[in-house]
Amino acid sequence: MTAAARLAALDSLPADELCRMAEIALAALVDVMNQETTLLRAGHMRQASTLTPEKTRLAQDYVSFARSVQRQGPRLKVQAPAAVERLKAGHERLATQMAENLRVLATARMVTEDLLTDVAKIVGQQNRAKTYGRGGAITADPAASARGIAINRAL
Known part of the structure; x- marks a missing residue:
């Protein structure tokens, strides 16, 4: 089935059915994002990352x-006004869940980056020669502090 045919099929659904299917997709997306947020808060990064494929699929479904x-908005407002209001409320829940999810992801990324930076500094200090400079103090070479450690910023 082509993309145009899928869009036409969705657009031709009865108002209540289209809204119901959108609500189901929305609820599933909010649920998986909540699971991911809970796992990230608990520090279970690997477990949280296993939800990514499902979250991506659900997000694509919901966007469709x-x-x-949106395309059928005027028709839906007439034929299923209560369902449209439920969808609006559900979309607000999604926005709230997404904001929380992004906050937790940003915190996890910052903590991970800080930990890796600290480890890199410690490793660099252990590998650095301890010599005295002209003033009688041990010289520090900040460029050598991260030798051999890479930080993956993909999180």
Whole structure:
């Protein structure tokens, strides 16, 4: 089935059914994002990363339904006004969950980066020769502090 045919099929669904399918996709996406946020807060990065494929699929599904709801907005407001209001409320929950998820991801990234930077500094200090400079103090070479350690900023 082509993309145009899928869009036409979604757009031709009865109003209640389209809204119901959008609500189901939305609830599933909010749920998986909540699971991910909970795992990240607990420090279970690997377990949280296993949810990424499902979260991606659910987000794609929801976006497809949301776009159809937008295209069919005037019809849906007439034929299923209560369902449209439920979708709006659900979308607000998604926005709240996404904001929390992003905050937790940013915190996890910052903590990880700080830990790796600290480890790199310690490793660099252990490998540095301890020599005295002209003033009688041990000279520090900050460029050598991260030798052999790379930080992956993909998180």
